Amino acid sequence: MANTKSAKKAVRQIDRRTSVNRQRRSKMRTFLRKVEEAISSGDQGAAKTALAAAEPILMRAAQKGIVHKNTASRKVSRLNARVKALAATA
Template sequence: MANTKSAKKAVRQIARRTAINRQRRSKMRTFIRKVEEAISTGDQSAAKSALAAAEPILMRAAQKGIVHKNNASRKVSRLSSRVAALGKQA
């Protein structure tokens, strides 16, 4: 257990940052799930609007260090291609 003043402060800071990161990660996953659900229903307009809402959340998560920038870009790219594919099959 931390026994210096600075170590105790560091523990408090880490706990606060962990809680914030957990919220951001959860929000990111929720928005991704909304896009996935819209894709599974086959409604392209709903999927496009869900993707438009999810993209800034994903990129902000990358900016804040929740996920790597390339990871966020890859997720956006793959979701975009799946949404685009909905229009081709219909």
């Protein structure tokens, strides 16, 4: 356990940041899951809407350091491709 005053403060800060990061990661995953569900259901309109809502959340997570920016871009790109493929098959 932390002994010094500064170490105790650092522990408090880490706890706060961990909590915030966990919330952000959970929100990001929820939005991604909504897109996945819309794609699997075959509903093109819902998939487009879900993707439009998920993209800024994902990019904001990258900006805040939850995921790497290339990871976020890759996820958006692949989801976008899948939504477009859904439109082509419909």
